[in-house]
Amino acid sequence: MANRTDSSQRRGESLSRDRIIEASIEILDTGGEGGLTFRALSEKLATGPGAIYWHVANKNDLLVAACDVIVARTMQACMAKASPEDTIRAIALGMFDAMNAHPWVGSALVQASGQLPGVRIVEGLGQSLRALGVPDAAQWPTVSALLNYILGVGGQNAANTQFAIARGLERSSFLHATSTTWSQLDADAYPFTRSMAAQLPAHDDRADFMAGIEIFLSGVKSSGARSH
Known part of the structure; x- marks a missing residue:
């Protein structure tokens, strides 16, 4: 159990918030708000939802952050x-x-x-x-x-x-x-x-x-x- 926790933490740290937001923008541009899910984002980033939650609280947090970048x-x-x-x-x-x-x-x-x-x-x-x-x-x-x-x-x-x-x-x-x-x-x-x-x-x-x-x-x- 400890090894899995450590592994999840390392995955979370390997992702940057900026990278997550840029991926979110790409998804939003192609699929709109409805297309932005943590599942779609996890697949795009080849990671688990837990690693993403390490940086963002929820979908609204992602949407606001992506909007702010633009x-x-x-x-x-x-x-x-x-x-x-x-x-x-x-x-x-x-x-x-x-x-x-x-x-x-x-x-x-x-x-x-x-x-x-x-x-x-x-x-x-x-x-x-x-x-x-x-x-x-x-x-x-x-x-x-x-x-x-x-x-x-x-x-x-x-x-x-x-x-x-x-x-x-x-x-x-x-x-x-x-x-x-x-x-x-x-x-x-x-x-x-x-x-x-x-x-x-x-x-x-x-x-x-x-x-x-x-x-x-x-x-x-x-x-x-x-x-x-």
Whole structure:
């Protein structure tokens, strides 16, 4: 019995938490949250669950840690741009692309509410907004609104991509079909939507997302000018 215990301890020590997290990210990318089990992780790492539990408490611990690695990498690449505006743009687009590449990140951020992954994003946005001169009283609501936009739109885009993949939908065909449907709407009941039908097939999700960020930045700068 003592030998088995010693052997289990050595296996636990031979694994690093970083290695476990990287393996978890690979599983999450291919199988989503449902695919991340300690059994799947044990098979991937060629070890027993006990060795993994030596480093992580449970699946939620793994999910948050994996999410934090993705967010930390993204934030590191986005900070210290030429201006606060450019930093905000970089954070927004970086997280949009990260959620598209790792669709589980959006859900993980919700589950990790108030923890380090989200704090990293809040800190990056908050420092930039302070540098833009946003008044103290307006900083939290501004950060909150911007964060909700980034995670909401980025998460929905990632979900749409996964929905299309799961159902074998090709983006161009889907958009053309939707455009046709919109063009046939009642002109009196849906004048705006019908007028957008021709633009739908050629629209770019990333460009649309960044257009929203520019609206935020214009509002921030306009509010700052009025407050002085």
